[in-house]
Amino acid sequence: MGLHQDANTSGLHLVLGLSLTATTKETAPSTKPDDHLIKPTPSKPYYSSNEPSLTLGLSGESNHVAKLVPRNNVVANNKVYCEDPLELSRQTSPHSVVSSFSTGRVVKRERDLSCEDIEVEVEERVSSRVSDEDEDGNNARKKLRLTKEQSALLEDSFKQHSTLNPKQKQALARQLNLRPRQVEVWFQNRRARTKLKQTEVDCEFLKKCCETLTDENRRLKKELQELKALKLAQPLYMPMPAATLTMCPSCERLNDNASNKSPFSMAPKPHFYNPFANPSAAC
DNA sequence: CAAAACAATCCTGTTACTTCA
DNA sequence: AATGAAGTAACAGGATTGTTT
Structure with missing residues (x-):
């Protein structure tokens, strides 16, 4: 699972529950090492209602929902700190605030930002995010360039x-x-x-x-x-019209060999000739 | 030592997003 | 402004390989 070790070793108890509030196929557990990352899709909202979901939180903190923390993140003081800017941007907003807002055709190169920068950046965007989203919470999966x-x-x-x-x-x-x-x-x-x-x-x-x-x-x-x-x-x-009759050297050789054989000998193997390897007109 | 289990990585095919004409 | 094509980031699933049990 996507639990960082810090959470496990901090002595806190984790609660894993199944609810009917969110997620889609995208959040389903995967066997792949990196697939613990939660991936939003355009047509499949990151959080949608009426679908079963796994929720994971610290015991006694009922408000902590869906803290699926990727391996490279750190959980401290109930906050997910990011070792990776992109991942942080994904997590900070449940609707996946990422690199660009297609409606405004604004492409932001988040890659250039540090983790701290991203935290600020994401907070800034979250406030303006609401208007950018569909009414029903649909959010396009953004691809970073x-x-x-x-x-x-x-x-x-x-x-x-x-x-x-x-x-x-x-x-x-x-x-x-x-x-x-x-x-x-x-x-x-x-x-x-x-x-x-x-x-x-x-x-x-x-x-x-x-x-x-x-x-x-x-x-x-x-x-x-x-x-x-x-x-x-x-x-x-009829003497052979040498000017018109062109003979592949390898064919000639095969014919010579064949001429020495008995009438019942095997026919020479057909050979495939690469016209680019030999510029001869006949071959 | 052999075999099963597992993790990491690769390849191939596909999807979805961005950019540009 | 709308649209289709091309480029490409990201993903899924299967195969392979090395390590551990």
Whole structure:
């Protein structure tokens, strides 16, 4: 669960309850390590009524509801302190005050703010948040954009190594003021993009191969027809028109081999030829 | 030592948000 | 102002791998 150890070790008792007041699928417990984070969605409000939810609070404090604290947060004096600006911004407002308010098209780069800054920032926004929200509490899931500096640093890091060990991830996250999970996700997506690009390049290459081979096939068919016609015209002996007959060196070799074999020997294996590897017109 | 359980990480596919034309 | 496309952050789920019991 998303309980920070501080809460467990402080000697306080925790109460876990099931109520019918809030949450959606998004708040359901997950087996994944980082999925304890509560995620709001646009169509699925972070808190909605008439849905079962888990509530967790300190015993004797009935007002403490849904204190699901991510691992990197600290609980003290009934307040959730954040080691991560983004997470704090998510938690401080139950409706997930995050980076931007789509209605006003204001994109705020929270990444640049420190934790303390965020606390202030979030408080400021919470007051103005009400008017930004739908009547029924619906709130769009906001996506944070990385700053140019952050992207550049991540790119640099990716160039050095496309995967990160935990230490590198932590260091990078600290350096960028991001959560390690965000760094991890960025690298995953970056690897996926690289692979996709490579696949597209490969696809283009194969298309060209296919085109070239089709052309070549057409040309050889034509050549064969011409030879057949020539054979009909000169049935006895005809010196090979060397200028028109092009022979792949590897085919020739196979034919030579075949000529030494008995009539019942196996036919040579068809070989697939890469037209780009050999500029020969015939191949 | 083998096997089960678990955690961490990766990949792939998808969703949802932002930006821009 | 509205809209669709492209880019991308974030997520889900399954596979793999290393560690622990």
